[in-house]
Amino acid sequence: MKLIRYAALVGILTTIAIGAMAPSPSWAVDRAEAEETARLLAKLLKAGRLVIEQNQLLIDDQQKGDKGFTPEVFEQQLVQEFRQQTGIDLSKLQSTPASLAVPPLAKELLPAFVLASKEVVRDAQVVINQRGIGYKNFIPATYGSQAAARFSKQSRVRLKQTTLGPRNPKNEPDDYEASVLKWLSSRPRAEAYVSELTDQGQTLRVVMPIYYVPACLTCHGEPKGDLDISGYPKEGHREGDLAGAITVTAPLSLR
Amino acid sequence: MVDYDRDSILSMPHRPRATLVVRSHERGATVPRARRLREWASLLLMAFMLQGCGLIVDAVQLVHPIATNELDAICARGQVRVGMAVEPFQPFVFPAIYTDEGLRVTGLDVELVREISAALSRRCGGTKPIVPTLQLIRFRNLFVELTEGNLDLFVSSISANVPAQGRIGLAYSSPYFDEGGISGITRQPDTAKRIGEYVRRSSTKTADAHAMAQAFSGLTVAVQEGTSAQFYAEANLTGIKLILCDSLPAAFESQNPPIDVILGKQPVLDYTVRRVRKNWQLLKLDNGKPLFLTHEHYAIVTDEESYRLRQFLNDLLFRLDESGRLTDMRQRWLEDLYAYPRRAATEGLPFAAEKMPQHYDQGQCRLADNRSR
Numbered sequence: 001m002k003l004i005r006y007a008a009l010v011g012i013l014t015t016i017a018i019g020a021m022a023p024s025p026s027w028a029v030d031r032a033e034a035e036e037t038a039r040l041l042a043k044l045l046k047a048g049r050l051v052i053e054q055n056q057l058l059i060d061d062q063q064k065g066d067k068g069f070t071p072e073v074f075e076q077q078l079v080q081e082f083r084q085q086t087g088i089d090l091s092k093l094q095s096t097p098a099s100l101a102v103p104p105l106a107k108e109l110l111p112a113f114v115l116a117s118k119e120v121v122r123d124a125q126v127v128i129n130q131r132g133i134g135y136k137n138f139i140p141a142t143y144g145s146q147a148a149a150r151f152s153k154q155s156r157v158r159l160k161q162t163t164l165g166p167r168n169p170k171n172e173p174d175d176y177e178a179s180v181l182k183w184l185s186s187r188p189r190a191e192a193y194v195s196e197l198t199d200q201g202q203t204l205r206v207v208m209p210i211y212y213v214p215a216c217l218t219c220h221g222e223p224k225g226d227l228d229i230s231g232y233p234k235e236g237h238r239e240g241d242l243a244g245a246i247t248v249t250a251p252l253s254l255r
Numbered sequence: 256m257v258d259y260d261r262d263s264i265l266s267m268p269h270r271p272r273a274t275l276v277v278r279s280h281e282r283g284a285t286v287p288r289a290r291r292l293r294e295w296a297s298l299l300l301m302a303f304m305l306q307g308c309g310l311i312v313d314a315v316q317l318v319h320p321i322a323t324n325e326l327d328a329i330c331a332r333g334q335v336r337v338g339m340a341v342e343p344f345q346p347f348v349f350p351a352i353y354t355d356e357g358l359r360v361t362g363l364d365v366e367l368v369r370e371i372s373a374a375l376s377r378r379c380g381g382t383k384p385i386v387p388t389l390q391l392i393r394f395r396n397l398f399v400e401l402t403e404g405n406l407d408l409f410v411s412s413i414s415a416n417v418p419a420q421g422r423i424g425l426a427y428s429s430p431y432f433d434e435g436g437i438s439g440i441t442r443q444p445d446t447a448k449r450i451g452e453y454v455r456r457s458s459t460k461t462a463d464a465h466a467m468a469q470a471f472s473g474l475t476v477a478v479q480e481g482t483s484a485q486f487y488a489e490a491n492l493t494g495i496k497l498i499l500c501d502s503l504p505a506a507f508e509s510q511n512p513p514i515d516v517i518l519g520k521q522p523v524l525d526y527t528v529r530r531v532r533k534n535w536q537l538l539k540l541d542n543g544k545p546l547f548l549t550h551e552h553y554a555i556v557t558d559e560e561s562y563r564l565r566q567f568l569n570d571l572l573f574r575l576d577e578s579g580r581l582t583d584m585r586q587r588w589l590e591d592l593y594a595y596p597r598r599a600a601t602e603g604l605p606f607a608a609e610k611m612p613q614h615y616d617q618g619q620c621r622l623a624d625n626r627s628r
């Protein structure tokens with residue numbers, strides 16, 4: 001078993017080392033496009049999580065009824081955050097300069113993810129705008145789960161949040177994800193991501209790590225074992241620890 | 256000449272008081288004028304004699320009994336329409352929250368609704384389960400929605416034994432929770448001490464009505480409007496300044512005037528001071544037991560004419576009680592250590608978001624009118 005895991009890790013390391021190098025010219029272009037699209041989708045989900053995190057105090061403000069955190073406001077902030085992180089302006093996607101090299105597949109899927117995210121924020125309005133109720137559990141993780149699920153339903157690309165020992169059983173990593181997460185957890189924080197072909201080269205999998213920032217530690221930090229506001233035991237993590245990953249699974253025969 | 260469309264009446268699945276279909280008689284044009292006048296006159300006379308729509312409907316039911324009862328209607332619909340208060344009555348109904356699965360509501364009453372739906376699915380015997388359609392609406396509107404036929408039933412730790420004005424057309428199931436009662440909380444140790452002192456001096460050593468009236472006299476007491484606590488306070492507590500609040504959270508925040516005591520459902524208040532408002536304390540007797548002003552039990556509310564549904568619910572509650580399931584539910588929600596968002600994610604029920612007030616507000620508090628109490 002250990003040998004298999006070792007082999008898997010070696011495989012991952014090799015994949016990272018060769019990065020976007022094309023093992024076979026027959027699907028080289030497709031893979032590069034799918035990989036960049038997957039990377040951007042993961043970045044966009046991360047940006048959405050960040051926007052929720054930045055508005056957490058507003059969302060949980062029990063003194064205020066209508067928070068004004070509408071799907072449109074969320075979209076504006078998401079577009080702004082994504083532009084800061086990637087330089088890509090989602091509002092002008094079709095006229096993006098060639099230097100930024102947004103693949104056609106990404107031009108198709110990024111707006112679809114924004115739409116799915118807006119639907120999530122729209123659905124949550126009745127909960128967000130309650131006055132007199134503080135914590136509403138509309139947090140980066142629940143937003144992310146629903147946005148990823150909605151997007152995945154409408155697309156052949158599957159987005160998922162995962163971690164080792166997740167609070168939500170649906171976020172349990174599969175064997176591949178678990179191997180990558182274990183490997184990532186033993187390494188220092190980096191902005192790198194892991195990319196690999198599976199299913200005899202038919203499917204591309206991209207795993208982008210997420211690390212804990214101070215805002216996360218209210219629920220996931222110390223003291224370990226104490227219940228947080230949502231009733232889960234705190235994990236005792238520290239800033240910079242691996243929180244989990246966003247995984248993107250894309251069949252290479254997308255178009 | 257008018258004619259009641261019998262088929263329409265018989266096929267009405269769940270609106271026994273729906274408007275009857277009236278149509279012109281096909282041969283109307285050939286009926287002699289004098290005869291038509293006589294018939295109109297007869298109808299007018301009948302309408303005069305049967306004053307009130309209910310009597311007409313009853314008369315029609317007598318001639319043509321409506322074939323479908325409310326249980327069959329639920330089976331045909333594949334849904335049971337359940338009302339719940341949007342104001343939290345934790346641990347019976349927690350505030351609606353967002354989870355990995357979307358919008359959810361949870362609590363003891365939600366678990367009960369799951370049991371009801373499962374039992375209805377068995378009763379209906381179809382291949383598809385009966386889906387509970389939860390409507391989170393304001394407490395005061397639950398009664399209106401039920402009597403207007405928009406709900407099959409509602410639950411929200413509703414007291415079945417504290418008399419209340421204006422609750423007509425409703426009926427209660429057997430109790431599913433019989434350890435309830437009206438109690439009070441305060442954040443002022445002196446007030447708790449003062450009330451305890453009165454109870455101690457009382458000959459019965461319990462909370463008799465006279466001792467309670469004296470104990471609370473001069474205090475500013477808040478209750479949620481429309482709940483059994485309001486009806487109890489109005490009937491029994493003379494000399495208090497009664498404050499009516501739209502919700503329990505509103506009572507906690509009321510500053511003007513400052514509240515001495517909040518009266519409400521003991522299990523709800525107990526949960527609240529243990530988990531949420533830890534600077535408030537439950538009024539207790541010397542032996543450490545809660546001070547009950549009266550006991551009450553909680554039941555499911557249905558339309559008074561929903562006999563079949565009520566019989567079904569009573570039978571289900573009997574079986575849940577006999578099997579120990581109700582005891583387990585009480586234990587899980589009232590005594591175990593848990594956090595509701597976690598339970599909402601794993602066992603909560605979705606609800607009809609469009610029925611929920613868009614900007615639910617905990618509301619305000621105001622002084623009750625000056626009627627003598």
